[in-house]
Amino acid sequence: MSRELKIKAAQAAFEFVKDGMKLGIGTGSTADEFIRILGKQVGKGLTVTGVPTSERSAALCREVGVPLTTLDETPELDLTVDGADEADRDLTLIKGGGGALLREKIVAAASADMVVIADDSKLVDVLGAFPLPVEVTPFGLGATHRAIEKAAESLGLSGPVELRKGDGKPYLTDGGHFIVDASFGRIPDAKALSSALLEIPGVVQHGLFIGLASTLVLAGEGGITLLRR
Ligand code: 5RP
Numbered sequence: 001m002s003r004e005l006k007i008k009a010a011q012a013a014f015e016f017v018k019d020g021m022k023l024g025i026g027t028g029s030t031a032d033e034f035i036r037i038l039g040k041q042v043g044k045g046l047t048v049t050g051v052p053t054s055e056r057s058a059a060l061c062r063e064v065g066v067p068l069t070t071l072d073e074t075p076e077l078d079l080t081v082d083g084a085d086e087a088d089r090d091l092t093l094i095k096g097g098g099g100a101l102l103r104e105k106i107v108a109a110a111s112a113d114m115v116v117i118a119d120d121s122k123l124v125d126v127l128g129a130f131p132l133p134v135e136v137t138p139f140g141l142g143a144t145h146r147a148i149e150k151a152a153e154s155l156g157l158s159g160p161v162e163l164r165k166g167d168g169k170p171y172l173t174d175g176g177h178f179i180v181d182a183s184f185g186r187i188p189d190a191k192a193l194s195s196a197l198l199e200i201p202g203v204v205q206h207g208l209f210i211g212l213a214s215t216l217v218l219a220g221e222g223g224i225t226l227l228r229r
Pocket of ligand 1: 027031084095096097098099101
């Protein structure tokens, strides 16, 4: 996705922001563009506060002057704006490519509305071409890994389930957990997979966002398309 499309999607999402709003602020390169737009508008007098979904987004918010709060101080938010790795027409999402899925889901669930920003290549008929990120505890990794495979098999899903690494070491989330990426190719029943994964004790959370997004803003060469739920 070109930077230009990310900026266009972020600008379209900014239309949903009203003065005084308490915002959830997403993570990723598209969410970064939204943060930059927000920073400029705060500089011009917009009054908002935001809960960032990662340390990375928190740092960018501080850099561009977006005032921050926490879910402890501000447990209910008006609107979250975040990116996605895939979305279907029901606005079910795969998120977590950037490793922030746990905080992203907590923040989205605390928000009255979630607007998702992406380029139109991320809209799919069936989720799953993008590997599903699953956040797991480091303790018991082998057993959790096997349990994820078995849960998938019970639903007729198969494919590599791989520990995410960076610099040869397991990737560590902001919460101190690991991520395994499950390449099932197709996830025809996101709810069934979600329930099966959440029954595994070592699974902290997964990147299927079901019933959280209210609007999908898609930027493409032909302009902006809005899908609503
Ligand atoms: C981070 C995410 C991101 O929103 C997702 O990976 C999309 O990122 P980008 O806008 O860079 O394509 O879920 O955990």
